[in-house]
Amino acid sequence: MTTGLTRRQAALLLAASSLAGCGRPSPNDAPSVSDWPGILDQARGQTMHWYAWGGDARINAYIAWVAEQVAERHDIRLVHVKAADTAGLLNQLVADKTSGRSRDGRTDLVWINGENFAAARRAGLLFGPFADALPNWTLVDTVGKPATVRDFMLDTEGFEAPWGLAQLTFFHDAARLPAPPRTLTELLAWTRANPGRFTYPAPPDFVGSTFLKQALHDLMADAALLARPLEQASFDAVTAPLWRYLDALHPWAWRRGRSYPQDAPTFMRLMEDQEIDLAFGFNPAEAASAVIAGRLPASARAYTLRGGTIQNSHFVAIPFNAPSRAAALVTADFLLSPGAQARKADPSVWGDATVLAVDRLEPHARAAFTGNRRHHPSLPSAEDLARNLAEPHGSWQRPLEDGWRRRYGA
Numbered sequence: 293m294t295t296g297l298t299r300r301q302a303a304l305l306l307a308a309s310s311l312a313g314c315g316r317p318s319p320n321d322a323p324s325v326s327d328w329p330g331i332l333d334q335a336r337g338q339t340m341h342w343y344a345w346g347g348d349a350r351i352n353a354y355i356a357w358v359a360e361q362v363a364e365r366h367d368i369r370l371v372h373v374k375a376a377d378t379a380g381l382l383n384q385l386v387a388d389k390t391s392g393r394s395r396d397g398r399t400d401l402v403w404i405n406g407e408n409f410a411a412a413r414r415a416g417l418l419f420g421p422f423a424d425a426l427p428n429w430t431l432v433d434t435v436g437k438p439a440t441v442r443d444f445m446l447d448t449e450g451f452e453a454p455w456g457l458a459q460l461t462f463f464h465d466a467a468r469l470p471a472p473p474r475t476l477t478e479l480l481a482w483t484r485a486n487p488g489r490f491t492y493p494a495p496p497d498f499v500g501s502t503f504l505k506q507a508l509h510d511l512m513a514d515a516a517l518l519a520r521p522l523e524q525a526s527f528d529a530v531t532a533p534l535w536r537y538l539d540a541l542h543p544w545a546w547r548r549g550r551s552y553p554q555d556a557p558t559f560m561r562l563m564e565d566q567e568i569d570l571a572f573g574f575n576p577a578e579a580a581s582a583v584i585a586g587r588l589p590a591s592a593r594a595y596t597l598r599g600g601t602i603q604n605s606h607f608v609a610i611p612f613n614a615p616s617r618a619a620a621l622v623t624a625d626f627l628l629s630p631g632a633q634a635r636k637a638d639p640s641v642w643g644d645a646t647v648l649a650v651d652r653l654e655p656h657a658r659a660a661f662t663g664n665r666r667h668h669p670s671l672p673s674a675e676d677l678a679r680n681l682a683e684p685h686g687s688w689q690r691p692l693e694d695g696w697r698r699r700y701g702a
Contacts, residue, residue, distance in 0.1 A: 325425035340619035346374020397613030421450025428628035433649035444686035452607035460601035491546035518684035577643025580670035603680035634660035
């Protein structure tokens with residue numbers, strides 16, 4: 293989950309960045325991250341506040357299960373602070389830093405990625421590095437899944453630990469649409485032949501914004517530019533193919549492109565209600581989860597585009613003034629354990645893809661992951677997921693959203 297910053301929030305973070313490194317180091321008394329026995333000992337009895345998106349019942353249930361596990365295993369009381377976005381916490385941390393509140397923060401762990409992570413790093417709002425000191429870090433697939441160590445093209449440098457993998461994935465009902473479009477050219481031709489049966493969420497909804505980035509990648513002359521910071525002077529020329537494509541697509545889309553679903557859940561409900569025949573999301577297991585819940589038919593299938601689709605990770609980070617840092621470290625490590633990752637990957641629980649190198653796990657742990665795939669034909673194939681693209685540099689997202697709103701927004 294990532295939410296863009298407002299201009300006011302960006303200004304506050306810029307001001308706070310001038311203070312980064314200027315104050316005292318966080319005096320949290322947790323042992324060094326290399327002293328894991330000491331971390332485990334101090335974590336016992338701590339209350340830890342995890343600032344995480346609260347907008348999905350499945351995710352909330354999973355976090356509640358994590359709370360049960362860390363309580364039973366480590367005597368940690370985990371409180372889920374259900375958030376609408378991460379930018380609000382960053383404002384709070386900026387206020388803490390500017391007022392010198394370096395000991396007794398109100399948050400110990402935060403679900404973060406993308407622009408929010410970049411802003412927090414610039415402003416010196418995070419504790420670290422810590423990720424590669426976690427015992428379960430050795431299980432993370434940093435080679436096969438490079439998004440585990442690069443966040444929107446920014447090296448994480450150990451200041452956040454991955455706990456889930458996302459990839460833009462398309463969904464269709466094979467009984468109604470046996471041969472779905474697998475390129476943007478095919479999508480445009482299919483939409484013209486089937487007017488009203490395709491749409492996408494309105495940016496800045498994250499799924500809608502990702503569709504813009506995916507389309508730009510596939511249409512622009514030099515996609516390698518997306519790996520670098522945006523040069524504003526060339527923005528209009530570079531993005532012109534995207535706007536031409538959308539101009540051609542929208543008249544044939546749902547409601548003739550005059551309105552768009554306001555968010556990803558509304559978008560998926562159009563698919564479930566058969567108002568559209570093609571949808572997509574950032575969770576590859578979303579179709580499988582909907583089948584299990586009875587919202588989509590058993591003939592629902594998932595796939596990626598022929599040239600690959602955008603992939604990224606979501607992470608947890610520890611604020612610079614986290615009062616229960618030891619408990620946060622233990623929880624971050626538990627999230628990387630095979631048991632926690634396998635449960636999260638189960639479509640009947642959440643369906644969030646693992647960041648681990650499954651082939652390196654012990655046989656009994658590996659079986660939990662292969663079992664998830666074997667019993668759910670609505671999951672995308674391993675070959676589909678292997679066709680992944682790096683998330684563009686974070687500087688592209690806001691200009692793309694602003695450009696879309698100027699052209700197509702209500």
